[in-house]
Amino acid sequence: MNPATALALVLADELDRCGVRDLVLAPGSRSAPLAQAFRALSRGPDQPPRLHVHVDERAAGFMALGIARVTARPVVTLCTSGTAVANLHPAVLEAHHARLPLIVLTADRPPELRDTGASQTTDQIKIYGSAVRLFAEVGTPEIRADSNAYWRSLACQAVAAAASGPVHLNLALREPLTFDPPENWPQVFPGRPGRLPWVHTGDRPAGASSPVGPDTPEVAFPGAARGVVVVGDGPADSAAAVALAEGMGWPLLAEPQSNARYGSSAISCYTHLMAHPATRSLLQPEEIVCVGRPGLSRQLLALLRSGVPLTVVDAHLPWADPSRSASRRLRCVPRPVRRRPDPAWLGLWTAADRVAGAALDRALDASPLTEPRLARDLLAALPDDAVCVLGSSMPIRDVEATMRARRGPRLVANRGLAGIDGTVSTAVGAALAHRAAGGGRAFALLGDLTLLHDLTGLVGVSRREHPDLTIIVVNNRGGGIFSLVDSTRNADAFEELFGTPHTVAIEHLAIATGWRYALASGAADLPGLLRLPGPAIIEVRTERAANVGLRRSLDAAVADALDDWIVRVGHRPASTDPPPALP
Structure with a gap:
């Protein structure tokens, strides 16, 4: 068995043991041993990993990200050397900023072919810079007494590091690149008994985010009567954020891709409410808890910059605080403080949301398919x-x-x-x-x-x-x-x-x-x-010019409805007033 085959078989086997369930590859010659090892693995018994093949490395990288977003598990992407590696860079950057579990395996020429003008050869060492959580130049594979432990341990490290973002392993492969596994290779390069990983890195599934929710210790925080919960992109546990808002009796302002816009506290039209000066003043909170990475609307970012005490919830470093306004950072979503919520506060937000939503619907229903x-x-x-x-x-x-x-x-x-x-x-x-x-x-x-x-x-x-x-x-x-x-x-x-x-x-x-x-x-x-x-x-x-006009008319329709509502509600303290009647 040649060394390239040995490395390919061991890496594929150990990644499977670590819980990798999806493998995405783009065709290439230098990466051929790994491609064939992955294919053999995907055809094995007992729920083997799924193999996906794409002709384009850039698209393969983003396909892997789509899988990682849905499964929250590490996804392996394999490519050959040269420009193939560079074409994965956009997906690596997206995985870096979105903290997605992507493991990039890049085939490379051995050291003796580098800087010689050899075809399809470029400097792939740390090509993704600081965007990866772990980089390893695996080295030209050799069949030695310690190779099995080295390769398996490195695969476990890669999966563990990918829990918070992309990982890059650069594999320098010498010819022959033929795939020639003997039938007894598992006995020559054995893994742990019982299909266990070489290194046990914790009780959570491979690639899972930091624990958040009911099983975490309670975190004390001020818990003002009039607070809001903001949820942006990529929260570790959207359900915990929903539970916090409902338990505190606070409105929940959740960006759509957070998958937290539901429940009795969810506010749908927060961008329109925050864009209306009088409504924004009436609904000004005393405290904000922000989970995930917000950034879709100027209105929501302006709320975070408003000077209200802001707690960001983020288990990762650097934590998400695009407004640089946070006065506190927590690693997990806190449990609701045990007190009686103020129904008037949430009722005021809910009433404003209904007024804005009704005006928005009337205007949209009167429009074509804009x-x-x-x-x-x-x-x-x-x-x-x-x-x-x-x-x-x-x-x-x-x-x-x-x-x-x-x-x-x-x-x-x-x-x-x-x-x-x-x-x-x-x-x-x-x-x-x-x-x-x-x-x-x-x-x-x-x-x-x-x-x-x-x-x-x-x-x-x-x-x-x-x-x-x-x-x-x-x-x-x-x-x-x-x-x-x-x-x-x-x-x-x-x-x-x-x-x-x-x-x-x-x-x-x-x-x-x-x-x-x-x-x-x-x-x-x-x-x-x-x-x-x-x-x-x-x-x-659609027509671009018509859409600009429509959006202005929508904003005006909602603003007029909120103007009328504000006249009826007035600017009295929300904590002593009953929820305003709907029109």
Whole structure:
């Protein structure tokens, strides 16, 4: 057995023992022994890991992230040397900022071929810089007495380190690269008895986040009468945040991808409430607890900067505090303080939320299938057992502004760096992982430029895996978000520099890549089209200029309704007033 085969077999076996359930690889010659070891492992007995193959390394990386977001378990990505390694960099950066468990295995040339002009050879040592939690130059494999312990121990370290972000193992492989495992290799390179990992690193599942919730010690904190709980991206335990808000009688302001916008404390229209000066003043809290990484709306970030005592909950370093306003950091969500909540405080928020929501619905119901209406109607129509990936440009912002509180669909978004790259591949990975876990159908709400940034995500869908994924594409033929950004919307040569109009026919893309296609002409079409089996693309055509006008009219309609409500409520202390009557 050659050393490359030995290393491949041992790493594959130990990663399996450590709980890795998904392996994503892109084809390559230098990485061939590992690819074949992974394939052999995936065909073994007793629930073997799932093997996913993608033709493009960049898309493979984002597919792995989609799987990691849904499963919260470490996902291995394998590639060959050279530019293949660089193409994984965007996914590594997203995993770094979103703290996703990604283990990157990169094949490399042995030291004697480096810096010689050898083909497909570049400096891969620490190529991802400080974005990885652990880097190891594994070294050219040799069959020695201590090799088995070294390789197995390193695999355990990689899985443990990936609990808080990406890990990179660089594997320098010498020829021969043929895969030639003898039948007795497990006896030559044995693992621990009972299929246990080489190193036991704790009782939690591999890749699980730090413990949060009922099993954690109670953490004392001031617990003001008028507080709010804010939940952003990637909370370790959204249910604990919901329980805190309900136990304290505080409103819950949860970004959609936090999957915490549900329960009796959930407020749906917080961006509109915080954008209305009189309402914002009336609803000013005395304390804020922030779980996860917020960053979708200026209104929510402004609330965090308002000078109110802020506690951030984050088990990781550096902790998430984008406003630099935190006065306290906790590693886990605190339990509610044992006291009687103030019903008037939550009642005031709930009443304002209903006023804003009713005004928003009236305006949206009177509109055609616009981008905000699509976001609202789609999130209302999703089955409870669905997963839905949201594009990081306008789709997730429209969902934040219009989605009503509900529990059921799992929402996913790449908000680590909030980029649009690789979103189709993320959706494919999320769909595959969701189905493997016994979940229902998968959906994605993307903009047209987000789709065009990841066309290989469409191409990489294989007949073998065939995800039941329906992508709803908002096609406004360009960068719609730039029409709403102060620094770009009034710029000279807007269309040339920011609008970037295109003439791509989405229907032709779908046909060329083997996806079903349908055009939604109006709001009434959407429910029926969502039943279209995947992989499928539903196109919704909108106009950028009209959407700008619509969003302004929505803001004005909500503001007028809140103006009327404020007149009735007045600015009396909320703690002594009964909840205001609804109009």
